[in-house]
Amino acid sequence: xxxxxxxxxxxxxxxxxxxxxxxxxxxxxxxxxxxxxxxxxxxxxxxxxxxxxxxxxxxxxxxxxxxxxxxxxxxxxxxxxxxxxxxxxxxxxxxxxxxxxxxxxxxxxxxxxxxxx
Ligand code: HEC
Ligand code: HEC
Ligand code: HEC
Ligand code: HEC
Numbered sequence: 001x002x003x004x005x006x007x008x009x010x011x012x013x014x015x016x017x018x019x020x021x022x023x024x025x026x027x028x029x030x031x032x033x034x035x036x037x038x039x040x041x042x043x044x045x046x047x048x049x050x051x052x053x054x055x056x057x058x059x060x061x062x063x064x065x066x067x068x069x070x071x072x073x074x075x076x077x078x079x080x081x082x083x084x085x086x087x088x089x090x091x092x093x094x095x096x097x098x099x100x101x102x103x104x105x106x107x108x109x110x111x112x113x114x115x116x117x
Contacts, residue, residue: 029117030090036115048097048104056093 026043049055057066072081073089081089091107098104105112 032114035110037117038113039117048101055097 024042026041028040028042030038030040032038045056046053053066059067059072061067069089070086072078073084073086074081075086077083077085077088094113095105095107098106
């Protein structure tokens, strides 16, 4: 009985994970008109972050989902983004993690991110 329960719980957790993965695009285009759009492998990055969504989505969910970064971080740096522009927010978070881990495009490798999508 115990074994069957474990199997059922494992199945439920797998199905939940698949459900989350299906609700969000695996690969996204982050629009950057002046420097070139950035291809972002969201699904792969969930793995790079050891499944910890809050490594990137640092504000709580609203209506059961995470908000886009640019809801708060805009080109001008509005108050609900703490005055942090989208450029600073992305560069700090993306390149910051790559630097820390020694993997992925580093800050000076502009075109490893820009112009890829
Ligand atoms: C490595 C960073 C990172 C991790 C980890 C991450 N995300 Fe994201 N996520 C992003 C970025 C960047 C976007 C695009 C935001 C934008 O377009 O402004 C995004 C977009 C989304 C969106 C779409 C928002 C919309 O309205 O289109 C959802 C939903 C989402 N993520 C959920 C999750 C969940 C759930 C997890 C954990 C299982 C997760 N994310 C892990 C960086 C990440
Ligand atoms: C609900 C609004 C909101 C959303 C959504 C949001 N942020 Fe932020 N972010 C803020 C605020 C406000 C600050 C200022 C510090 C604080 O209050 O946490 C901040 C600070 C930051 C910082 C620190 C900047 C610095 O100079 O130290 C980074 C990096 C960052 N955000 C990246 C992101 C990324 C990337 C996303 C999307 C995955 C995102 N933020 C989503 C509101 C938001
Ligand atoms: C939690 C840490 C972390 C964050 C945050 C993060 N990355 Fe990465 N990224 C990685 C790692 C680790 C790799 C390298 C994986 C490998 O080479 O095996 C990587 C690789 C990449 C690559 C190379 C191709 C690929 O998809 O593997 C690109 C492009 C990239 N990241 C863009 C971004 C962008 C854009 C952001 C911000 C929206 C971002 N990353 C945020 C950890 C992170
Ligand atoms: C790790 C990936 C990555 C690297 C490396 C990177 N950028 Fe970015 N950059 C981004 C992302 C993601 C955005 C924000 C896109 C958005 O707002 O949706 C951005 C935004 C910008 C913007 C804001 C203007 C616009 O059109 O939205 C400029 C300018 C820019 N980057 C220039 C550079 C330069 C110059 C370098 C090299 C010194 C560089 N970037 C390196 C990912 C990167």
